[in-house]
Amino acid sequence: METNVQRRTSNAESRPIIMNLNHIFLFLAIVSSLLVLARVWRPGAVAAATWRIAALIVLAITGVTWIFWRGTAGYAGGCVWFLLLFLPAVGLRKMTELATQGNYESARKLGVALQILHPSPELRDQIRLFRRLESQAKYRGVVGPAAVDHEATRSQLRxxxxxxxxxxxxxxxxxxxxxxxxxxxxxxxxxxxxxxxxxxxxxxxxxxxxxxxxxxxxxxxxxxxxxxxxxxxxxxxxxxxxxxxxxxxxxxxxxxxxxxxxxxxxxxxxxxxxxxxxxxxxxxxxxxxxxxxxxxxxxxxxxxxxxxxxxxxxxxxxxxxxxxxxxxxxxxxxxxxxxxxxxxxxxxxxx
Missing domain, CATH: 1.20.1540.10 (Rhomboid-like)
Structure with a gap:
């Protein structure tokens, strides 16, 4: 965002402009939750049920705090958005990347941790799949993917x-x-x-x-x-x-x-x-x-x-x-x- 600051050219003192974080987080929590609902609200879409519930929780908590504690509604909504929408989205993407690299153990552990914030049936199925793939890799004597992950990480830095x-x-x-x-x-x-x-x-x-x-x-x-x-x-x-x-x-x-x-x-x-x-x-x-x-x-x-x-x-x-x-x-x-x-x-x- 481009900060727009009125600067007085007279002798009057210029006042610093402090960005209203409560307002920013309030906007973020409401708009991002509505976008999630718009994308996943389809009749019979069971796979999207967890995302729908998470978005509704964010909107509900933001709305309640707006009614009773308006000065902190953005902070409350932003925190819930971060926990229920942002972290699961980033974590699921990372889990998929790890699985693509063949690092099923790390993908499984990350999935288990994500279940706390995103307890969906699809995630449980993925964890079971990663556990089977991990067992198969160990049974076949496949060397762990640590070296592959290291190369992937280095390439991401470049x-x-x-x-x-x-x-x-x-x-x-x-x-x-x-x-x-x-x-x-x-x-x-x-x-x-x-x-x-x-x-x-x-x-x-x-x-x-x-x-x-x-x-x-x-x-x-x-x-x-x-x-x-x-x-x-x-x-x-x-x-x-x-x-x-x-x-x-x-x-x-x-x-x-x-x-x-x-x-x-x-x-x-x-x-x-x-x-x-x-x-x-x-x-x-x-x-x-x-x-x-x-x-x-x-x-x-x-x-x-x-x-x-x-x-x-x-x-x-x-x-x-x-x-x-x-x-x-x-x-x-x-x-x-x-x-x-x-x-x-x-x-x-x-x-």
Missing amino acids: YAPAVLVLILLNAAIFLFEISVGDSNDPEVLHRIGALEPYAVVVQGEYWRLFTALFLHGGLAHLGFNLFALYVLGPPLERSIGTMRFVVCYLISGLASGAGVIGLTLIGLVRPAQLVGASGCIMGIVGAWAGFLMRHRHAAHARQRLANVVIIVAIQIGFDLSTPQVSMSAHLCGLVAGFLLGLVLTPQPKPA
Whole structure:
């Protein structure tokens, strides 16, 4: 998300903008639960029953806390969402990866642990299957897959070098931010390179278009952006290549800032101080959309494009309900990335 901070140019004191985590988690718990229900609510779909129940529990707890303890409803809903929806989804995916690598013992142990949060009949059947496969592997004298797992882990570390470097770079710059002052203080952000239309247009400080991409207004702002980069970045980098990914990331971010300045000059948005990498990240989302539209006949392209549309819809809904973020910056980055995606070609596969 791109933090939108009003910075006063008069002698009045600038107030730091603190992101409302309760609001963010509330939005996340409600919207993600509704999306789960929309995907799995099919009559007679027994396999989806556990997910339906989990999503309904998240909504129920969030709703009750909203009625009685509104100030903590987001935190309560977010915690339940993390335990009942997020962790099981990530864990089941990891369990499948382990089984694919032949590491049935680790897959079984992970499945047993996941049963605490996701006690579904399908998971119990998978655990029994892994137990049989594990016994068969030991009976045949198959060497454990530790070496294979090690190689897989190492390859995953090399999977998206640009994403890894960008995550480390953003984290390092945030450490610099907090070393010079409060990362939520507009005056501190101004001194170290936040994007401000007046400073760029009138004072010619064009470098702010670049530096603002690596600044963040607080740890929560940084965390959400880096998590989004970690989730969305690697698949695109693998598809188009590292150098193209970096170019797409930076051009989208620069276009995001330039677009906001242009909209400010014509009076469509109010002058504000901007920081954050979300213009770049929305550029990644847009690039995915353009890339998938160009190659829409490829396998799974339509389903992935539908997922991108859902991400954009969620982001727009969040922007409309959260005054601390800049929808204009997000949309400008999205459009820039989309245009780039239309001309991107897949990375050539090694011979």
